[in-house]
Amino acid sequence: MRTTLDIDDEILSALLARHPGTSKREAVEWAIRAALTEDAAARTRALAGSVPVEDVSREMRRKDRKA
Numbered sequence: 001m002r003t004t005l006d007i008d009d010e011i012l013s014a015l016l017a018r019h020p021g022t023s024k025r026e027a028v029e030w031a032i033r034a035a036l037t038e039d040a041a042a043r044t045r046a047l048a049g050s051v052p053v054e055d056v057s058r059e060m061r062r063k064d065r066k067a
Contacts, residue, residue: 007028015027022030 005028012024012027015031016022016024019027019030
């Protein structure tokens with residue numbers, strides 16, 4: 001998708017310094033992927049404790065020993 005962005009020069013320079021040899025497009029795509037990955041991880045961490053989990057490991061081990 002072709003898009004025109006007005007990105008702060010200092011931010012883009014800092015990003016390019018962290019990823020030498022990459023094009024501006026590659027660096028911006030990397031930054032977007034990193035932001036999405038961090039957001040996904042944060043959303044997953046926010047779910048901690050909100051999903052009931054039944055621990056069946058003891059029962060499964062007992063069944064394995066009988067087999």
